[in-house]
Amino acid sequence: MSDAIRPAPETPEPRVTVRRYSALTRINHWTLAGSFVLLTLSGMALFHPSLFWLSTFFGGGPTLRWLHPVFGCVLIVAWLFMFLRFAWANLPERTDWVWMTKVRDVLSGREENLPEVGKYNAGQKLVFWSFALLVPALFLTGLVIWDQYFYDWTTIPQKRVAVLAHALLAIGMITVWIVHAYAAIWVQGTIQAMTRGYVTGGWAWRHHRKWLRDLVSGRKRTPPATPAE
Amino acid sequence: MTITVNPPVAATAPAYGEQDLLRRSASSVPAPGRQLEAVSKLIDVSKCIGCKACQSACLEWNNLKEEIGVNTGTYQNPHDLTPNTWTLMKFTEWVNPQTDNLEWLIRKDGCMHCADPGCLKACPSPGAIVQYTNGIVDFDREKCIGCGYCVKGCPFNIPRISNVTHKAYKCSLCSDRVAVGQGPACAKACPTKAIVFGTKEQMKAHADKRIADLKSRGFDKAGLYDPPGVGGTHVMYVLHHADQPSLYAGLPDNPRISPIVEAWKGVTKYAGFAVIGLAAAFGFVHHLVAGPNKVTEHDEEEAARLTEGRSP
Numbered sequence: 001m002s003d004a005i006r007p008a009p010e011t012p013e014p015r016v017t018v019r020r021y022s023a024l025t026r027i028n029h030w031t032l033a034g035s036f037v038l039l040t041l042s043g044m045a046l047f048h049p050s051l052f053w054l055s056t057f058f059g060g061g062p063t064l065r066w067l068h069p070v071f072g073c074v075l076i077v078a079w080l081f082m083f084l085r086f087a088w089a090n091l092p093e094r095t096d097w098v099w100m101t102k103v104r105d106v107l108s109g110r111e112e113n114l115p116e117v118g119k120y121n122a123g124q125k126l127v128f129w130s131f132a133l134l135v136p137a138l139f140l141t142g143l144v145i146w147d148q149y150f151y152d153w154t155t156i157p158q159k160r161v162a163v164l165a166h167a168l169l170a171i172g173m174i175t176v177w178i179v180h181a182y183a184a185i186w187v188q189g190t191i192q193a194m195t196r197g198y199v200t201g202g203w204a205w206r207h208h209r210k211w212l213r214d215l216v217s218g219r220k221r222t223p224p225a226t227p228a229e
Numbered sequence: 230m231t232i233t234v235n236p237p238v239a240a241t242a243p244a245y246g247e248q249d250l251l252r253r254s255a256s257s258v259p260a261p262g263r264q265l266e267a268v269s270k271l272i273d274v275s276k277c278i279g280c281k282a283c284q285s286a287c288l289e290w291n292n293l294k295e296e297i298g299v300n301t302g303t304y305q306n307p308h309d310l311t312p313n314t315w316t317l318m319k320f321t322e323w324v325n326p327q328t329d330n331l332e333w334l335i336r337k338d339g340c341m342h343c344a345d346p347g348c349l350k351a352c353p354s355p356g357a358i359v360q361y362t363n364g365i366v367d368f369d370r371e372k373c374i375g376c377g378y379c380v381k382g383c384p385f386n387i388p389r390i391s392n393v394t395h396k397a398y399k400c401s402l403c404s405d406r407v408a409v410g411q412g413p414a415c416a417k418a419c420p421t422k423a424i425v426f427g428t429k430e431q432m433k434a435h436a437d438k439r440i441a442d443l444k445s446r447g448f449d450k451a452g453l454y455d456p457p458g459v460g461g462t463h464v465m466y467v468l469h470h471a472d473q474p475s476l477y478a479g480l481p482d483n484p485r486i487s488p489i490v491e492a493w494k495g496v497t498k499y500a501g502f503a504v505i506g507l508a509a510a511f512g513f514v515h516h517l518v519a520g521p522n523k524v525t526e527h528d529e530e531e532a533a534r535l536t537e538g539r540s541p
């Protein structure tokens with residue numbers, strides 16, 4: 001059995017905890033999340049006048065204008081590592097389609113009616129691939145409108161398209177993020193996977209049974225999710 | 230019309246200010262209590278001799294310094310508007326196919342002071358761009374954040390962002406001079422009176438006379454450039470080939486705010502808030518209806534049973 005599974009120390013019952021994310025992965029995730037939140041707040045200040053007051057948290061308008069793309073560079077680097085770590089574990093499987101057709105069972109938490117799930121379910125994979133595409137698209141459109149350094153690279157008509165696309169992509173990214181964050185809150189016990197690095201055995205059994213079985217049997221159905229593990 | 234007498238030496242209180250704003254970027258303004266008379270600059274390209282007195286006067290009045298440039302074989306210097314060159318004589322050599330004459334078209338380029346200003350509508354910083362009820366569109370560098378959105382909003386490619394100050398610059402129509410009853414510096418300097426300044430009505434009447442004169446000399450396509458696509462402008466041209474404005478160093482034939490900019494500044498904002506709001510509302514309602522998805526005691530037992538005796 002994988003050494004990821006060990007008895008939970010704080011309960012008298014014979015319980016187990018399962019390690020889900022290494023410290024490196026968690027640092028990676030929270031760098032990504034932190035830069036994303038800063039990008040959203042600073043971007044929204046420019047998106048609509050009713051939110052311009054957010055610029056006071058970034059040292060005023062000119063500083064915000066300078067900072068936003070700098071946060072963007074942090075985001076793209078964090079994204080690259082995240083992508084390399086997790087792309088394998090998020091490849092689609094046949095059971096994902098079954099999972100997706102049973103939206104009602106998913107939304108009402110009747111997981112007994114769903115196929116057993118590996119490390120990620122189809123919803124998590126959708127979120128992963130949405131971010132996987134949105135971040136580089138935001139980065140590229142962001143470069144086109146990053147006038148301080150890259151003004152000469154593109155024409156004004158190209159910049160117009162890019163700024164519109166950047167705003168639309170940002171809306172898409174924020175929407176996917178709401179889904180991602182809500183899912184983590186709704187499925188209780190999930191957040192500690194990214195904060196403390198482990199989940200309870202019950203959580204793994206309930207939501208990612210195939211993953212748990214693989215860990216128990218020591219079988220590696222999917223390649224290791226994190227090279228560090 | 231352009232006031233040519235020297236101004237009084239004693240300080241004069243500005244005749245208009247904040248209370249006369251028609252529009253303010255990224256903010257709403259109370260309806261102005263009074264309507265100032267619309268002003269306009271009129272540039273008669275047929276009278277321009279390309280001496281650049283206006284270009285120098287602009288640098289002089291606005292205390293701007295241009296770098297020494299390089300000659301690329303035309304009189305145009307610098308080659309384009311810059312953060313320091315708010316007005317630029319643009320020179321075009323054109324062979325008129327009807328007469329086979331080489332025509333030297335000289336146009337004074339600079340801000341057109343649109344009635345429907347694309348720069349102002351694109352600007353995200355409250356008050357960085359203002360429009361007075363007399364038609365002047367002015368930048369307030371104190372409030373500018375240097376984002377370059379005005380550059381994308383402008384249908385005439387006018388604003389320039391300084392790499393030194395990271396602020397936007399363009400012709401102010403000498404709002405500081407107009408406020409104390411003076412005409413713009415360029416108009417005052419023009420030796421042929423190709424540039425004149427006054428109320429928009431006066432300028433249109435003056436243009437009519439000039440156009441009649443040009444037509445009598447065989448320029449039957451002479452006309453006024455006051456493009457309706459941007460609601461008219463407070464800088465107008467008399468063109469001898471008014472049917473082809475783009476001959477004059479690419480003056481847009483039918484300028485208007487780009488539909489992409491309008492979509493970005495219009496529907497995108499509402500759609501954006503709607504989509505984000507719906508996603509948040511969905512989460513909220515779902516949580517009320519479905520409640521948290523909790524791991525049960527049974528799940529924990531199952532997990533423990535699965536791993537029983539096999540933990541290290």
Ligand code: HEM
Nearest residue numbers: 039043044046047065068069072139142145146167170173
């Ligand atoms: C990935 C790298 C990114 C880069 C290089 C970048 C760059 C930029 C730049 C240059 C601007 C124009 C304002 C300025 O000069 O600061 C801008 C605006 C904006 N950005 Fe980004 N950005 C990135 C990521 C993001 C992300 C992840 C979001 C949020 C999800 C976002 C949301 C926005 C918004 C809402 C605006 C304002 C658009 C508008 O005015 O309508 N950006 N970005």
Ligand code: SF4
Nearest residue numbers: 352373374376377379
């Ligand atoms: S550069 Fe300045 S004036 Fe131009 S849109 Fe940005 S804040 Fe407004």
